[in-house]
Amino acid sequence: EDKVVQSPLSLVVHEGDTVTLNCSYEVTNFRSLLWYKQEKKAPTFLFMLTSSGIEKKSGRLSSILDKKELFSILNITATQTGDSAIYLCASPGAGSYQLTFGKGTKLSVIP
Amino acid sequence: DVKVTQSSRYLVKRTGEKVFLECVQDMDHENMFWYRQDPGLGLRLIYFSYDVKMKEKGDIPEGYSVSREKKERFSLILESASTNQTSMYLCASSPWSDSNEKLFFGSGTQLSVL
Numbered sequence: 001e002d003k004v005v006q007s008p009l010s011l012v013v014h015e016g017d018t019v020t021l022n023c024s025y026e027v028t029n030f031r032s033l034l035w036y037k038q039e040k041k042a043p044t045f046l047f048m049l050t051s052s053g054i055e056k057k058s059g060r061l062s063s064i065l066d067k068k069e070l071f072s073i074l075n076i077t078a079t080q081t082g083d084s085a086i087y088l089c090a091s092p093g094a095g096s097y098q099l100t101f102g103k104g105t106k107l108s109v110i111p
Numbered sequence: 112d113v114k115v116t117q118s119s120r121y122l123v124k125r126t127g128e129k130v131f132l133e134c135v136q137d138m139d140h141e142n143m144f145w146y147r148q149d150p151g152l153g154l155r156l157i158y159f160s161y162d163v164k165m166k167e168k169g170d171i172p173e174g175y176s177v178s179r180e181k182k183e184r185f186s187l188i189l190e191s192a193s194t195n196q197t198s199m200y201l202c203a204s205s206p207w208s209d210s211n212e213k214l215f216f217g218s219g220t221q222l223s224v225l
Binding site for chain 2: 031032034036040041042043044045048088090091092098099101102103104
C-alpha cells in the first residue's frame with residue numbers, strides 16, 4: 001500500500017521565521033512528488049519533483065527531493081501571515097491516475 | 112487558467128436524502144476526480160474517471176456513485192446520505208499527458224448531513 005507521511009502535522013511560527021516541512025513516502029513505481037498549498041478550500045499546485053537533488057524554487061518557497069532516502073522537504077523563508085495554510089504532499093504511486101496524499105501540515109504564521 | 116467549478120460551497124442535507132454534487136471543468140481535461148477531506152485523515156480518493164462514461168473506484172467508494180455523461184462534468188451521488196458522509200468534498204481534473212498527476216482542484220463543497 002502506498003504511503004505518504006508528513007511532519008509535523010501542525011506548526012506555529014512568527015513572521016520572518018524560516019520553516020521546513022517534511023514529507024516521506026513509500027510508493028510503488030515512484031514517478032513524482034507534488035506539493036500543494038490549501039488556504040481556504042481549493043489546494044493550489046506549488047511544485048512537482050521528479051529528480052533527486054534538484055531544488056525547485058518559487059519566491060520564498062523551495063523544495064527538494066531525495067529519492068535515496070525517500071523524502072522531500074518544503075522550505076519557506078521569511079514567512080508571512082499569508083503563508084498560513086495547510087501544505088499537502090502527494091505522489092501518484094502505483095496507480096498512475098491516483099494521487100496518494102499525506103495528511104498535511106497546518107502552518108500558522110503569527111505577526 | 113484552468114477553472115474547476117463545484118456547484119455549491121455549502122450544503123446541508125438530511126439523513127436518507129439523495130445528494131448530487133456537481134463539478135465542471137473548462138479545460139477539456141480527460142481525467143476527473145472526487146476526493147473527500149476530513150481532519151486528521153487528509154484527502155482520500157472516492158472515484159475517478161479518465162473518459163466519458165468511464166469510472167474507477169478509489170480508496171473509499173462505499174456509499175457513493177458517480178456519473179460522467181459529458182467530458183466537462185463529473186457528478187458525485189450519495190444515494191442515501193448518512194451522517195458519516197459529512198465532509199469537505201473536492202473535485203479535481205487533469206489532462207491526459209505525461210504530467211497527469213498535476214491536479215487542478217475546485218473550491219470544495221462542505222456537506223453537512225443532519
